[in-house]
Amino acid sequence: MGIFKIEGGHQLKGSIQPQGAKNEALQILCAVLLTPELIKINNIPDIVDVNKLISLLKKLGVKVEKKGKGTYTFQADEVNLKYLESDEFKIDGRGLRGSIMIVGPLLARFGKGYIPKPGGDKIGRRRLDTHFEGLIKLGAKFGYSKEEQFYGVEADKLIGAYMLLEEASVTGTANIVMAAVLAEGKTTIYNAACEPYLQQLCKMLNRMGAKISGVGSNMLIIDGVENLGGTNHTMLPDMIEIGSWIGLAAMTKSELTIKNVSWNDLGVIPNMFRKLGITVEKKGDDIHIPAHIDGYEIQNFIDGSILTISDAPWPGFTPDLLSIILVVATQARGSVLIHQKMFESRLFFVDKLIDMGAKIILCDPHRATVIGHDFKSNLKATTMTSPDIRAGVSLLIAALSAKGTSTIQNIEQIDRGYENIDERLRAIGAKIERIA
The missing domain is CATH 3.65.10.10 (Enolpyruvate transferase domain)
Known part of the structure; x- marks a missing residue:
């Protein structure tokens, strides 16, 4: 210690x-899973939580290269989905609260996303209901193992939907947005979080080819697209x-x-x-x-x-x-x-x-x-x-x-x-x- x-x-x-902003980094890094194309990210902070997430992405098969201080490239063209079912993942995923945000991108692109109950600060209860209720409204089937505290969502296809979030959860909104950008049809998220870091995520996704309007407000409207491309992004x-x-x-x-x-x-x-x-x-x-x-x-x-x-x-x-x-x-x-x-x-x-x-x-x-x-x-x-x-x-x-x-x-x-x-x-x- x-x-x-x-x-x-x-x-x-x-x-x-x-x-660079820690809370933005955790969202942006999870978004690299949405495309097989190259993404370059600048001003990534060199801190424990962010480095843990980068390590988790590597184990998922994402190709990560450090280009300079705070600058990395990511390419998720050979994602290893078997890692999600491994004992190692159940340990790695628990060590970081932000790991919950890999679920939305994985579900959208590969039809399934899993996560053990994440850890993080001991500052009180931080429930995950908003995340999974939103994904369920997009058509995902939800499963939970109480013994292993292991969550899972699966879907053959996600369909856009209207949803009113019970709480304006930043990570919950981010997870739902990352799933909805590849869903079929229109998704409306009311009572969405509108923090600058969530705005940054939406702007990045739009540069990748997503169609998100209402950025900066508490109502996001997302017209789903078939695929997303690469981009460059700089953290606030x-x-x-x-x-x-x-x-x-x-x-x-x-x-x-x-x-x-x-x-x-x-x-x-x-x-x-x-x-x-x-x-x-x-x-x-x-x-x-x-x-x-x-x-x-x-x-x-x-x-x-x-x-x-x-x-x-x-x-x-x-x-x-x-x-x-x-x-x-x-x-x-x-x-x-x-x-x-x-x-x-x-x-x-x-x-x-x-x-x-x-x-x-x-x-x-x-x-x-x-x-x-x-x-x-x-x-x-x-x-x-x-x-x-x-x-x-x-x-x-x-x-x-x-x-x-x-x-x-x-x-x-x-x-x-x-x-x-x-x-x-x-x-x-x-x-x-x-x-x-």
Whole structure:
């Protein structure tokens, strides 16, 4: 188990380039299974979860070539479907939540798709009903082995259908879209997720020959085609990492520039940090955060009541950044209620922040009230364990702001979503060491 040793309390300075988007990569990589032609993808992040999916694709018979940093070609012209029924696949598929999205492309192109119950973050229940209900409406027959926790769908032919999704699931929408592009006839998906990364998937599929309209809205209309071709695709920068660096700058009173952030795809993220009193400046396509030497003050609602920040499907605030917002609030002037609606275990890391001296009341599994210190009382260094990707980075930000030396264990969780994070932080002045 890896460990980060962090000497906190230092100001940072410089610029940092966000990696390619993890959540986009998991969708885009699964889409290469839809065509036998060559697909080139740029700005792929070098992180554990993405590398696991690339390894799984290789075992499926996809030809993968690395062309340079973050650039790969993929060709799925000799897919090995027997691997799907192997014990090895049942192990490999469980190690990654994003593996669920191979089911739609495999079903559409080969008439069958299987997956063991996927793993991922321990942040609460993350059901798969939306995925399979959508595929069933397209004509798939569903099977599930309770003993092996192994899912399967099969179909001789998929037929377009109208569906109203029970939840605007990003991965569920992606899976259904990838199946529907090769279905016969028209598919309408209402209450579809419309995150920028889902938009990126739809734009890529359209370049491959798909006919998807309504991209960016919650109603997608897909006219099925017989086959898809190759394309080139470049990932967006990771909005979750961008939000993490905004929080880091504020908590360490640092002046940082975040490069090439694709402002038009950030939605409400910059404004949500501004509600905490953080100055977020737009400079071209960069974000500049000046050093908050005098701290930052949380805004109340216009009637004077306490600010509440909650997550919601896009264009609402992404749940992946609530952990960052919570940590940043611990040193603000004022108070805020954090309401995590979507995952019931995601706030359980706050006990570690309380141990560091943060003033947080965990009201229930979904809500926490944070009373900011206004930097009048520094967080104390401590030893912590990272429970999931986003909580892990939140604890890392807390440690970088705290006086003294902290250690974070189980940093493999952080590596799942952040590329070479220790090296990149050292480049802007952080005192962080990776201990194997």
